[in-house]
Amino acid sequence: MPRAFARAFRAPDLRRKILVTLFLIVLFRAGQTLPAPDVNVAAVHAASGAAKDDGPFALIDLFSGGALLRLSVFALGVYPYITASIVLQLLTVVVPRLEALKKEGQAGQAKITQYTRYVAVAMAVLEGASVTAMAATGRLFPGGGQDVLYDHGPFMIATMVATLVAGTCVVMWLGELITDRGIGAGMSILVFTQMVAVLPGQLGGIFRARGGFVLAAVLVCGLAIMAGVVFVEQGQRRIPVQYAKRLVGRRLYGGAPTYIPIKVNQAGVVPMIFASALLYLPQLAIQLFPQVRWLQEAQRYLRPDSPWHMAGYALLIIGFTFFYVAITFDPAEVADNMKKYGGFVPGIRPGRPTAEYLGYVLTRITAPGSAYLGLIALIPLAALALLDVGEQFPFGGTGILIVVGVGLETVKQVNAQLQQHHYDGFLH
Numbered sequence: 179m180p181r182a183f184a185r186a187f188r189a190p191d192l193r194r195k196i197l198v199t200l201f202l203i204v205l206f207r208a209g210q211t212l213p214a215p216d217v218n219v220a221a222v223h224a225a226s227g228a229a230k231d232d233g234p235f236a237l238i239d240l241f242s243g244g245a246l247l248r249l250s251v252f253a254l255g256v257y258p259y260i261t262a263s264i265v266l267q268l269l270t271v272v273v274p275r276l277e278a279l280k281k282e283g284q285a286g287q288a289k290i291t292q293y294t295r296y297v298a299v300a301m302a303v304l305e306g307a308s309v310t311a312m313a314a315t316g317r318l319f320p321g322g323g324q325d326v327l328y329d330h331g332p333f334m335i336a337t338m339v340a341t342l343v344a345g346t347c348v349v350m351w352l353g354e355l356i357t358d359r360g361i362g363a364g365m366s367i368l369v370f371t372q373m374v375a376v377l378p379g380q381l382g383g384i385f386r387a388r389g390g391f392v393l394a395a396v397l398v399c400g401l402a403i404m405a406g407v408v409f410v411e412q413g414q415r416r417i418p419v420q421y422a423k424r425l426v427g428r429r430l431y432g433g434a435p436t437y438i439p440i441k442v443n444q445a446g447v448v449p450m451i452f453a454s455a456l457l458y459l460p461q462l463a464i465q466l467f468p469q470v471r472w473l474q475e476a477q478r479y480l481r482p483d484s485p486w487h488m489a490g491y492a493l494l495i496i497g498f499t500f501f502y503v504a505i506t507f508d509p510a511e512v513a514d515n516m517k518k519y520g521g522f523v524p525g526i527r528p529g530r531p532t533a534e535y536l537g538y539v540l541t542r543i544t545a546p547g548s549a550y551l552g553l554i555a556l557i558p559l560a561a562l563a564l565l566d567v568g569e570q571f572p573f574g575g576t577g578i579l580i581v582v583g584v585g586l587e588t589v590k591q592v593n594a595q596l597q598q599h600h601y602d603g604f605l606h
Contacts, residue, residue, distance in 0.1 A: 185596060192361075192595050199360030202352050203371050209252040209348065210245035210375075214341045216334045217249045221325045245372075249313060249326065251345040254305055256353070256368050258346050262297035264448060266290060271505045295350060299343065306342035310335055362588040370584040373577045400578075403557060407582045410550055413442040415543050417536070422520040440540060442547045444507065447579045449498035449548070450555050453491055454576065488560075492552035499548035509536035554579065 187193045213219050246253045270276040270290070279286035312318035314330050327334070353364030360367070385393045416437040460480055480487055513533035515521075522528045526535050555576075 186592060189595070192592070195359065195361045199356055199362070199367065202356050202360060203367070206252065206349065206352055206368055206371060207375065209345060210250050210255070210372075211248070212251045214249050214251050214253065214338050214345075216328050216338055218326050218328055222247070222249055246309065247318075249309075251341060252349055253309065254302055254342055254346050254349075255372055256349055256365055258301040258305060259294070259298040259350055259353070259365060260369070260451070261301050262294045264451070265297055266294050268505065298350060299347065302343045302346035303339070306339045306346075309342065310338050362584070362591055366580075366584045366587065369580055370588075373581050403554075403578060404582060407554065407578055408586070410442055411579075411582060411586065415440045415442075415539060417539060418524055419516060419521050420524055422522075438512065438536075440507075440543050442543060443550060443579075444540075444544060444547060445499045445502045445551070446583065447576050448502050449495045449551055450576045450579070452498040452502075453494035453555070456494060457487070457491060488556055492556055495552045495555055496548040499551055500544055503540065503544050507540060509533040509540060512536055 186196065213222075245255055266276070270280050276290065276293075279289050282289075309318060313326050314335065316326075318326075327338075349368065350365075353368050356362065356364030356367050358364075381393060381396070384396055416439055419436050419438055421434065421436070457480070510530075510533040513529060513536060516523075516532065517528040523532055523535060526532050
């Protein structure tokens with residue numbers, strides 16, 4: 179590994195990309211520590227402790243690397259862009275115009291990316307206004323009162339919302355710069371940075387609250403979980419595909435065997451995001467309408483250590499996994515494309531039999547994949563019940579899937595570029 183890093187820096191183009199990526203990451207983290215205008219920094223630090231565990235915006239704070247509960251310029255982080263990407267991906271299935279753009283190749287994908295930016299800005303306006311309003315009324319920081327903002331006037335509120343939206347636009351720009359001039363997918367690298375940035379604070383909080391023995395147990399458990407996640411994330415079912423040979427002019431094309439990779443975790447982290455967002459809606463309603471009695475009575479069933487909460491979370495993840503895989507992988511479309519270009523699965527007739535076979539394999543792969551996602555999501559909740567570390571548990575759920583997934587993809591990209599320079603990669 180050290181020699182691989184040294185060889186990576188010996189290649190001028192790869193060294194430049196790595197340095198550009200590191201520089202943009204530093205800028206990104208600087209923006210996450212810079213407070214927005216009209217923010218009382220001392221009051222925010224004093225009031226943010228309780229909100230980290232129980233606040234209605236805990237999911238957004240996870241994707242902001244802790245910047246949300248500091249009310250920084252980049253407080254919303256990449257969450258608006260992630261939400262917009264998921265929305266556009268879902269709309270592509272039901273909106274014919276978007277589906278046509280998707281089939282146009284690179285030009286159509288560029289148009290969809292532009293639409294994603296517009297939706298991300300709209301989401302940033304809504305989320306920024308919600309965060310600012312809840313901070314001004316004291317609902318974002320339980321027990322913090324309204325002193326986290328110096329001025330509650332409409333001009334300063336509008337200024338703060340505009341700052342948060344502008345911060346989201348800058349974050350999108352930094353992500354695109356990393357994609358164009360750095361290493362890896364820009365937005366994924368920024369999400370990875372946010373997840374890793376909160377690890378030292380979470381581990382330090384566990385040590386102060388529970389002592390060194392519990393911290394050691396958490397680290398051992400975390401390494402075991404990470405090894406398991408790497409093993410499952412790399413697992414895939416490869417369906418062999420054979421293409422018929424074609425004579426074009428005097429040259430013979432095709433005939434080479436290939437395969438269709440179907441991953442065990444075909445849906446990624448999207449089902450966990452869906453399920454988390456859906457479970458946070460009742461908690462948000464409780465914060466917004468504290469006078470409604472039945473909402474307050476239902477709160478005990480929504481606690482993270484409640485068996486009802488755990489069971490509902492796991493079932494939602496399993497259901498969303500099948501739903502998301504069904505709309506992102508269409509066996510009939512894949513079978514039609516194979517038939518169009520002369521491809522077939524050995525032993526399976528082209529057309530409808532191939533689509534039925536692909537659907538059968540996809541269902542059998544998705545079932546254990548959804549159970550795997552549900553198990554990973556329950557790990558931090560089980561840590562809350564067994565070790566009493568709660569949301570401080572850093573090795574579970576959405577975070578570790580993102581960290582491992584982005585880390586593997588980035589290493590593969592560096593690996594590929596090293597091999598172009600006749601070097602061994604990081605995984606050798």
